[in-house]
Amino acid sequence: MLPCVIVGGDGVSLHRKRACQADKRACKPICRAWALTYTQIQAQAQTSPLAQAQARFASRKVKSRSPAASRAISALAALEKEAAILPAQLRIEREALLAVSQYLTLPDTHRMRTLLHDAIAAAPKNPKLASMLHFVERIPEVKWPPSVPAHGQRLRARGTARTTDGSECADSIFDSSLGMEPILPVYAAPWSPPLPVTSVILAKEEALRALEIALDDSRRYRATWFTDGSLLDGKAGGAAVRVENGMVREKIVVPLGDGQVCEGEMEGLLRATEKALRDDQDNILCVADSQAALRGTLLTTPRSGQFRAIRYDTLIRQALSSRPHLAVLNLWTPAHIGTIGNELADAAAKEATNLAPDPTNFVSLTSTRRLIHLQILNQWDRASKHAKTGGELKRIDRSPPSLNPIPLYSSLTIARKNSSIISQLRTGPSHLNASRFKSGFISSPACDACGAAYETRAHFLLECQAWEPLRKPLHSAAKEAGLFGPLHVSPLLCEPKLLRAVSNFVEATGRFP
Structure with a gap:
């Protein structure tokens, strides 16, 4: 059942x-x-904040003079996109x-x-x-x-x-996890002895001094590894390099496909430690620029990426059985400040992003959740493009739907009445005469201010001669926002940098009750 x-x-x-x-x-x-x-x-x-955004969006709609126009204002496709409601x-x-x-x-x-x-x-x-x-x-x-x-x-x-x-297919044999990473509810007993691993995360200047001291230790001359992770064009990779006299002596690259940067950092630490142990080294130094990776390698609690921490834990404990004096130092260093080893590891990690990942690698739960989110947003975008409602909004705003409310409904500097008016101008039905005439509530769509045949939103924002003296701040705001040339309806109602200027223009005209 x-x-x-x-x-x-x-x-x-x-x-x-x-x-x-x-x-x-x-x-x-x-x-x-x-x-x-x-x-x-x-x-x-x-x-949720999304529901609150929806409530703000609905409450900021100025009530129309007719129930029919009010229903038209609340077109479902426009409402979902405006309020960022999935x-x-x-x-x-x-x-x-x-x-x-x-x-x-x-x-x-x-x-x-x-x-x-x-x-x-x-x-x-x-x-x-x-x-x-x-x-x-x-x-x-x-x-x-x-x-x-x-x-x-x-x-x-x-x-x-x-x-x-x-x-x-009922009796077929296959992996029912579909390659997803395993997450164990409990891995080790609370009384398990700690690992002989020291992770040092200091402030920037102190970290650089600690790195200099660690590199001067001759015991780690052949067991010093720099690790890094990278993400390019949606593909992740990790790497570890052993550097002597500014030259790469050994290099390990780990392509991860649709993984995350932190996963690449952890793979670099894991592979570097594994290689040093195979070389019978007892004093190992691993240098990484990711604090999350340094902490994650020692954290075996149930979470995404736990299997890497378990591999690291198992690797160290197995080595302890034959090397009781084993000591591992994981040191954090600031990234991209000219440290030779760190820069070489970064280049190797970028190289790993161009390689095909190992098909036996586990599928990351974190990456899967991110891809699910993107998949749902793509479905929403396709559904929005084929929706039969919200046409007025589509004409000026072709951006894909998002779960982040637009600044119009989250800004604290825009008066509620003005944001309601701008919302109506974005979604279509409003108090402009062309809209009211289309709904059959007035006998003429002409502009009362200048006598033009149709008072549309384009006419109100750009063409009406009665409001021309009030448009100078709009042109100034557009130049400050990097928009040159004649104004258009789309940037006026969609560009967040022009929101305040449009609000002031709407208020200055006194056109809306």
Whole structure:
């Protein structure tokens, strides 16, 4: 029994459907977990900064003189983009993807891994029986096994038949973690002896003096490594170099693909220590410019990247059995200040970003969560472009939707009334005569101030001769913002640097009640 999420026009309902052969008792904690997840979504929707931005956006709409125009102002596509509110269906999908990606990190002995195996191995015969676990096929960058139904077979439109019989893959053997990094709830006992590793993180000047002293120690002459990580064009890499007399004697590069910089830094520290131990060195010096990496290599608590800390811990403890006098010094140094070893390690890390990663590397949970976020934003952008509402906003603002509210609704220097007026000018329906005439509330769209045939937002902002003396500050603000040439509606209503000037112009005209 698995929980089934059905998303429709009237919201979300949770139904229990027989989607696999798991027993009823195993289903209950999953149902409760998913119900809790959905409850948390609802709670966040009421208390999160995004919800507060939505409330500010809605409250700053000046009430129209007619209910019809008021409804037009609140076009859903415009509201979602203006208030930075992720559409409900995408929000639910994002939470499901984040939850399932977390489930992939569970140990093999966990009951959830059995249920995940069933969700991966078979596609539901009826699309209505798809559960939250079937969102696993939409998680980016995981290592999808070839012996199971392809992507799109589990979560498919109603009336679409599956192309693979689930019974054909039910007994197939594959890694149900899909290559995701493992995260252990408990690794070491609290009374485990500490590692013979000293991590030194000092202030900039003190760190440079400590590095100079450490490099003068002849015991570490052949065991001094500089490490670094890099991220170029979305690809990460780590490196470690052993330097003698300003020359690279040994170099290790670790391409990580869609990883993070800190992961590259930790890989550099790990590989450098591993190589020094293979060379039978007892006094090892590793120099890194990442404080997070120096701390992360010694932190085995449950988190993303834990497996690297466990590898480091295991490596040191195994070496201690044959080398009781082992001592490792991990030293932080400021980056990009001309330290030869650090600059050479940085160049090697950049080189690693251009190489193909090892296919056996684990998939990082942190990177997966970032890619899920980008995937959802891309879906939102595509949906926004094809939306039938919000056309007036699209004509002036073609930027993709974002979860960061625009400054218009977060600025404390813009009067609430003025921000409401600017919001109406951005989204379309307003108190301008062209808009009111289109809705049938006045008999003429002509401008009352100058007599022009149509009082549109372009006419009000750029063309009306009655307000020409008031536009001088707009031109000055545009030049200060680096916008030269004639003014246009789009930068006036979209450029944050012009927001204050446009607000003053709206207030000075006295056009809006």
